[in-house]
Amino acid sequence: MERIVLNPVKIPYDMDKMELLKGLKTDSKNYEMILEIIENTGEMIKPRAILKWCNVEKVEQGSVTLMGQTFISKLLFDKLYNLEKVLLNIVTAGDELDVLKGKYSASVVDIIKYTILIETRKEVKNYISDIFGYNNIAELCPGSLPDWPVENNQYLFEMIGEASDIGVALKKDYFMTPINTVSGILYADDKDFINCRLCKKSCIGRRKPFNESEYLRIFKQNEINEG
Ligand code: SF4
Structure with missing residues (x-):
């Protein structure tokens, strides 16, 4: 089914607009450093995402089958049992800001990268709402809960296909590189999950x-x- 690559994802890259940073006190320890980095790296950052439509083929108590792959998960069963389609996805903040480590505090650079990831996930959901009309989009990510462990990333990657076009790779431990990357299943109409x-x-x-x-x-x- 259709595979969509968003590269880059356009995000609001501004201290006053990013959720995690907009409340930061101007007299806090790292405020000036974060401000300086953000003001000078707008052209550098390249957050990106892959989306892939996928039919929900079969649901049975405690398992769900997507694209021929059966996932054993009570959570997936509970959330997807009455849906026809979902979107597999990989979203990354990228690693372009890593070159700044050394000049700036590595932990501050990591905070900004994490902030970029949060904003990118938000923009991907906005894109899905705008283009496909889905609302109240929720996500299920391998490894977030013991019910659907991180090992399931290997199947998600097989289903989505090669992720090197957005610079993401799956490691032997089933976590992804670069660090600020998430994968999972997006689905509609679950505002509170x-x-x-x-x-x-x-x-x-x-x-x-x-x-x-x-x-x-x-x-x-x-x-x-x-x-
Ligand atoms: S899902 Fe659990 S581990 Fe993850 S942020 Fe929430 S409370 Fe923390």
Whole structure:
């Protein structure tokens, strides 16, 4: 099915417009450095993405089949069982800013790269809404939850095809390079879904509280019924 390469993805590259940075205090330690980097690297950055349409071929309790590949996952079953199509995707912030490490603090450069990734993911969703009319787009990423581990990246890469045209490679441990890269399945009409709601980890990056009833509904229902 159709494979779409967005290279580059145009993002708002501005301190006042990027979600992670717009609230940064002007007297904070790294503000001036971040500002200087962003003001001077607009031409350098090349965030990019691949999208690929994919039919949901079969859904059975606890598994979903896409393009002949069956994924064993209660989460995927719960989220995709009534859908006909989804979009496989790989999105990367790129590694163009790495050359600045040494001149600037590496951790500050990494913060900016992560910010670029967040904005790129947002713009990819905007693109899908604008072109295909999908709304409330959510994503399922291998490795985000134990139910669908990172090893599934190997199948996603086979299904999407070569990702070297956006400079992304899959490593032997199934994580991707460059570092600020995500892969997964995008699907429509799930405004409230976010992995944190189903994740029990203690984590400073948590964006929503753990939702125990939803967790039990998706992951434990069968076990409870069988028990
Ligand atoms: S709580 Fe942390 S580890 Fe868990 S899904 Fe959210 S960000 Fe990831």
